[in-house]
Amino acid sequence: xxxxxxxxxxxxxxxxxxxxxxxxxxxxxxxxxxxxxxxxxxxxxxxxxxxxxxxxxxxxxxxxxxxxxxxxxxxxxxxxxxxxxxxxxxxxxxxxxxxxxxxxxxxxxxxxxxxxxxxxxxxxxxxxxxxxxxxxxxxxxxxxxxxxxxxxxxxxxxxxxx
Numbered sequence: 001x002x003x004x005x006x007x008x009x010x011x012x013x014x015x016x017x018x019x020x021x022x023x024x025x026x027x028x029x030x031x032x033x034x035x036x037x038x039x040x041x042x043x044x045x046x047x048x049x050x051x052x053x054x055x056x057x058x059x060x061x062x063x064x065x066x067x068x069x070x071x072x073x074x075x076x077x078x079x080x081x082x083x084x085x086x087x088x089x090x091x092x093x094x095x096x097x098x099x100x101x102x103x104x105x106x107x108x109x110x111x112x113x114x115x116x117x118x119x120x121x122x123x124x125x126x127x128x129x130x131x132x133x134x135x136x137x138x139x140x141x142x143x144x145x146x147x148x149x150x151x152x153x154x155x156x157x158x159x160x161x162x
Contacts, residue, residue: 049090052114055141057087060162064143066129069153077126082162095121106130114139117146130157 045053063078085108086094095106106121119130134157138145146157 045090048114052090052110053087055139055161056144057085057093060084061144061159062162063157064160065156065158067154067156068129069155071154074126074129083159095119097121097123097127099124116149 061083063075063081063083066073066075066078068074081097081099084096084098086096088094091112092107092109095108097104097106104121104123104127106119106123106127108120109118110116115136117134117136119134121127121130132148132150132155134146135149136144137147142161144159146159148155
């Protein structure tokens, strides 16, 4: 009888101490209400996007070489022009050309791996030169070399950071 009393007291003690502890444990709810879930951060740029922004976007560029389809060097027609590719997204945006104290605006667009570039701008007859889809053949911190995707002649465009 002595052992049964001790067992009963231990059982009662266990029950009094452990039962409230077990019942007070709540399952953690990992499901947040929809209005408190943070949206996915889409502003994180890839390495290529960061480099394109750092070295090309919003930089003043001058034309160091312009060759038409016939192979004629027409660079002097563009000697006073400063070209900016402004950012709308990493893949498109406004194109600005400053020449003779006048600002001309158009658009630019690139593909996802920055191998192609489309320029659209009007305002002067010589801007028609930019109207073909270009492909990058060389990119550095200070120089971009572009040739038409479908180069039927010797057309070329080189832009140098000013």
